[in-house]
Amino acid sequence: MDLVLYHWPRYIPAVFFVYYSFMQVKGKYTFLQKIGLSIVLFFISAPVVSVIAEFLSSWFFSVLLFSYAESSSATFFAIHTAFVIAYDIIAFIIPLILYAKIIGLPAAVTSTWYFQFVLQDRFALIISPTRGTYLVVYAIGLILLVIVHFNEIDYIRSHLESLNWKAVLSFYFALFVLMDSCYCALYFFNYVVSEDIDVLVIWIDAIVIVSCAFAAGFSKLNVYLSKEQTKKIDYMKKFQESQTDIIRDFATISEAKSGETGEHIRRVSEYTGILASEILNDNVDVELVKVASMMHDVGKLMIPNEIIEKPGPLTPEEYEIVKEHSAYGNTLLSHGDSLIMNIAREIAYQHHERWDGKGYHQGLKGDEISVFAQIVAVADVYDALTSKRSYKDPWPADRARTEIIIQRGQQFAPRVVDVFDRCYDQIEEIRLKYKD
Template sequence: MFIPILQYYWPRILVALLFVGASAFMISRKKQGIDMLISCLILFFISCPVVSIIVEIFISNSIAIHLIPLFKLDFETSRAVYSIFLLVIDLLTFILPIYIYHKVLGERLIIAGTIYVEFLLQDRFAQVISFSALSYFFIYIIDLVILGLIHKKDLEYISNHNDFINWKPVFFYYLALYVLMDICYGADYIFPALDSDTPNIQTIWLATVVILAAFSGAAFSKLNVIVSKENEKKIRYMRKFQENQTDIIRDFATISEAKSGETGQHIRRVSEYTAILARGIIKDSTDIMYIKVASMMHDIGKLMIPNEIIEKPGKLSPEEYETVKTHSEFGDSLLSHSEGEIMTIARTIAYEHHERWDGHGYPRGLKGDSISIYAQIVSVADVYDALTSKRSYKEPWDPLEARIEIIRQKGHQFSPKVVDNFIDRYDEIEEIRKKYAD
């Protein structure tokens, strides 16, 4: 049985080996030796030609011979039902191979899926327009060469800029094209004129449709790369802008810190604590970066408080404490004319980071989730650093005692979910405290 199968399917076996070679090249930096050998064996058996061959031999043929006749349909109807069955089976068959390919390749599922479906498209394209086993192989190679020429200038960019490529639309576009080509592939079961080794008007029409579809797929992926490059330029520009804005904020915050008498690393620690806490609550990585930078401005309003109060070594009088409390409103006022997402978040934090979960904070007595999530996070970060830092009017608390105090204030001074996250990530916070110690 093996020899007849090899004689009939040998071109597709060679294509499977091409798939293995291309995939092995992609993972060659990650795997060597026996790991590479095992990976190559797995890649061979999950390659689209091998999977298709296995399905055709053990499932499709069995259905055609044993199951379809049981329905006692007429010839045309049975062929139509069989072609629909093949389409559904093809779509379901490749779900597991794509998932395995994602694991072997070590790439995100959407990236691995897109690459796999592209190989799948090439295989089905060659099958549709070929008229013999040998022609299938040559058509596949020609298609591969044309795609290589089309994407010649894009391959290096794609391999080095995965994060900038919008893979999802390409994946779904390729998947839609595959369904189209699969329908064309199954059309010869319904229209006998298409199942001919001699070219005719029907086969030429079908080949033209498939070739145009293949070129549209290449054009779409090319367009996606062009758009991705443009987006990358915009992102790099925005990052440069944000870096400049961050430098300004850091300098401004350092001036504020110097006046307030707080320790040199205070804003750095609060910023890092804030980022750690935010990662467990805020899902968007950009928002996490924004709050990390914006938190540096939490005490900017202290620039407006008289030096004799800020620098007083002893306990403040009730009147002096009321004056200090106005720094939240000054912070809101100082940042009220600033534009940009970071500055908007910074203004909110400066205004609300002394509000309490139970509503007994200042300046507005906000309660619960009426307090911005940004301010809820910074409040815990700021108080923990204040407790564990030396001030002119107090010695630093032991970190474990400060941790207990934060937990004790859960649902009172602090948001319960922020405190829970503080507990979960306490070891990370302690690493930062030690790293940026005064």
């Protein structure tokens, strides 16, 4: 009971911690669940855990370790400080795990939030000269923290994944160790040192205040850097969207001239997206290659109409001219310097290369061929086989599928063919959905 009464000011921030935590999980729990969780959150709050840890550590230290350090004040201080820091770190492990489970956000986020409350409690304990002033100091520290981040509160809430929480958490953890050391130093000064206590206390307070100010500045810097990165990403998205629109328009013109339909563009793009999602590790690359694939035949704009629109088979000479469209595509797209334009250029230039090295225009083989071109090559040929052209009727889907599989390791990359075969039902669904 004495323990409860002695530390009563620290239980008020514990109640605030419970309220703050439930603000982060609105609508997630029922009323009865919230009652139970309120009790759990109260007992895992930083002040309550600290009170229990202080009581147990003092008893444990006095019973088991104090006798080994009586002879030397310096030895006593060193052992006591190391013990308290290690004990406090261990004491907060289970509360941190429980808090992360309750909030349901990434561990780095919840741990940073939790440590913020730990540091506020430590700050108030060190700075306040009496129990009565603890709440005043705690409130002042909390107000200053809100002022520092006032303009970023909405941004932080809406961009949790953009912030570098691990960096802030590392800083907070180091500050936690420093403040624990300072708290132990105050204990040492009050009970061991007999002279100049006021000067030493002011010195400790100054260290803590300056360190907390640096922590707040570091946290604010992290938000600022995140904002700048977000601005760059938004700009790149807008730039990407404008280039995507240009690519779609350019591809439509190209297909119109080649006698193929706009649905061919859509189908190849959709096939490419399905294959790329199984092969590429980056979702951004999947979206990029899906859009860039629309430009695979842009070089046909440079081929004479009488050859492109010829209803019958091409002569060997005419075929050699048509083959130049891949080189033309490379030239037409070489002036753009964005990632999507570079991918589109690789596809346009290499999508007629063969895995066995017998393709054109460069005679590349194996993985010398861009993975983007490897993917589009399969998507393009399958759609060409199953589509009607002025010089041929469409192949049955099963026959076209078999042909793609036969060309595994010859015309096409083995892994792309394997994915094609595995995802064939999705591809066929797209073909039927976007028929000419």
